[in-house]
Amino acid sequence: MAFNEEPPNNTNSSQEQSQETNIHNQDKNENVSNNESTQNDNSNSSNKGKYWLIGCGAGCGCLVILIILVLAACVIFMKVSDSISSSDSENATHESKQEGNSRKAGGNDKEEALQRAETYAKSMYMSKKGIYNQLTSSSGDKFNSSTAKYAVNHLKDVDYKENALKTAEESSDNLHFSKKELTDYLKNDENSGQFTSEQVDYAMKHAKIDYKENALETAKHISDQSYSSKSQLEDELTSKDGRQFTKDEADYAMKHLKTDFKKNALKNAQRYMQDSIESKSELYNKLVEYDDFTEDEAKYAADNVKVDYKENALERAKSLSKNGDTSKSDIKDMLSSKDGFKFTEEEAQYAVDHLK
Numbered sequence: 180m181a182f183n184e185e186p187p188n189n190t191n192s193s194q195e196q197s198q199e200t201n202i203h204n205q206d207k208n209e210n211v212s213n214n215e216s217t218q219n220d221n222s223n224s225s226n227k228g229k230y231w232l233i234g235c236g237a238g239c240g241c242l243v244i245l246i247i248l249v250l251a252a253c254v255i256f257m258k259v260s261d262s263i264s265s266s267d268s269e270n271a272t273h274e275s276k277q278e279g280n281s282r283k284a285g286g287n288d289k290e291e292a293l294q295r296a297e298t299y300a301k302s303m304y305m306s307k308k309g310i311y312n313q314l315t316s317s318s319g320d321k322f323n324s325s326t327a328k329y330a331v332n333h334l335k336d337v338d339y340k341e342n343a344l345k346t347a348e349e350s351s352d353n354l355h356f357s358k359k360e361l362t363d364y365l366k367n368d369e370n371s372g373q374f375t376s377e378q379v380d381y382a383m384k385h386a387k388i389d390y391k392e393n394a395l396e397t398a399k400h401i402s403d404q405s406y407s408s409k410s411q412l413e414d415e416l417t418s419k420d421g422r423q424f425t426k427d428e429a430d431y432a433m434k435h436l437k438t439d440f441k442k443n444a445l446k447n448a449q450r451y452m453q454d455s456i457e458s459k460s461e462l463y464n465k466l467v468e469y470d471d472f473t474e475d476e477a478k479y480a481a482d483n484v485k486v487d488y489k490e491n492a493l494e495r496a497k498s499l500s501k502n503g504d505t506s507k508s509d510i511k512d513m514l515s516s517k518d519g520f521k522f523t524e525e526e527a528q529y530a531v532d533h534l535k
Contacts, residue, residue: 292322292330300334304342304349307331308373343374343382351386355393355400358383359423394424394432402436406443406450409433410471444472444480452484456491456498460521492522492530500534507531 292314299305299313313319314327322330343365350371351361365372365379374382394416401407401415415421416429424432444466451462459481466477492514499510513519514527522530 289326289329292320292326293333295320296327296330296334300337300342304345306342306372306374306378307337307339309370310334312369312373339374340378340381343378344385346371346374347382347386348388351388351393355396357393357397357422357424357428358388358390361386361388390424391428391431394422394428395435397422397424398429398432398436399438402438402443406446408443408470408472408476409438409440412436440472441476441479444470444476445483447472448480448484452486456494458491458520458522458526459488488522489526489529492520492526493533495520495522496530496534507534510534 296310296314299310305313311327311331314322314330315324347361347365350356350364354364356364362379362383365374365382366376367373398412398416401412405411407415413429413433416424416432417426447466447470448462451457451465457465462484463477463481466472466480467474472480495514496510499505499513508531511527511531514522514530515524
């Protein structure tokens with residue numbers, strides 16, 4: 180049996196298609212709506228970020244400035260702290276030094292002062308007063324008065340008379356004192372003296388000193404250093420302002436002194452001519468009148484000194500011609516005059532001939 184198929188229902192199909200279309204459009208609209216919503220959200224979010232940044236401009240600037248100020252304050256604080264620390268360190272060092280000086284100056288170590296006093300007394304043969312002064316001196320040990328007194332009063336087995344004697348003999352060997360000089364030295368010298376009169380008398384009585392030999396050694400030293408004439412040397416040995424040897428001691432020295440006084444005169448002449456333009460006659464007179472050399476010694480010096488008297492005359496002539504009003508004839512007269520510069524005629528003529 181054949182069955183007839185029913186024709187499709189076009190109405191239902193159209194409706195279904197219409198429904199699908201509506202659903203599709205609805206989904207599309209929802210997607211569009213969602214996209215618009217998302218875009219709006221993103222736009223709002225972007226605007227919010229933008230507005231936040233714009234709003235943060237002044238605040239961020241303030242924050243940066245605040246950070247800079249804080250960092251600057253930290254740097255300043257660190258520098259001030261370092262400065263204070265350095266100052267405290269210096270003060271501590273200074274206080275430490277002061278404490279050290281104060282310890283010594285305060286006399287807290289009496290045993291140390293006593294040990295030093297023993298060295299001064301037994302190795303350097305100092306007087307009691309000399310030891311005290313050394314212990315208390317600002318350029319010495321810097322102990323205070325009570326500590327120094329403790330030290331000198333507790334010294335044992337010290338014979339100050341013997342100290343004076345040993346000081347006398349040692350200083351005589353080194354300094355070649357006269358008896359008068361040695362007595363004054365033992366009594367008054369700040370470092371090695373200041374013995375009592377009794378101690379000095381003991382030393383002078385018992386000291387084994389040859390004052391004639393001391394005078395001779397002193398004469399040698401003076402002659403070598405100052406190129407003195409015999410007369411000057413004798414005066415230096417015996418005068419109250421000199422070395423104060425007796426005449427007998429000085430005579431012994433001059434008799435045994437091996438000095439060539441002509442050579443002393445020559446050395447003096449050379450010294451004079453280094454800074455002067457004198458004539459031979461002027462030099463001779465100076466050696467005789469001021470330095471007390473004999474005529475023979477002065478002549479030897481004037482003859483042998485290394486100087487060109489013609490050139491001296493020329494230099495003197497140049498000096499005389501500086502005012503421009505003095506003629507050559509007058510200059511020559513002044514150079515050769517006995518009341519003038521006492522150059523020879525030949526020397527004076529050389530000077531004016533070469534004067535420009």
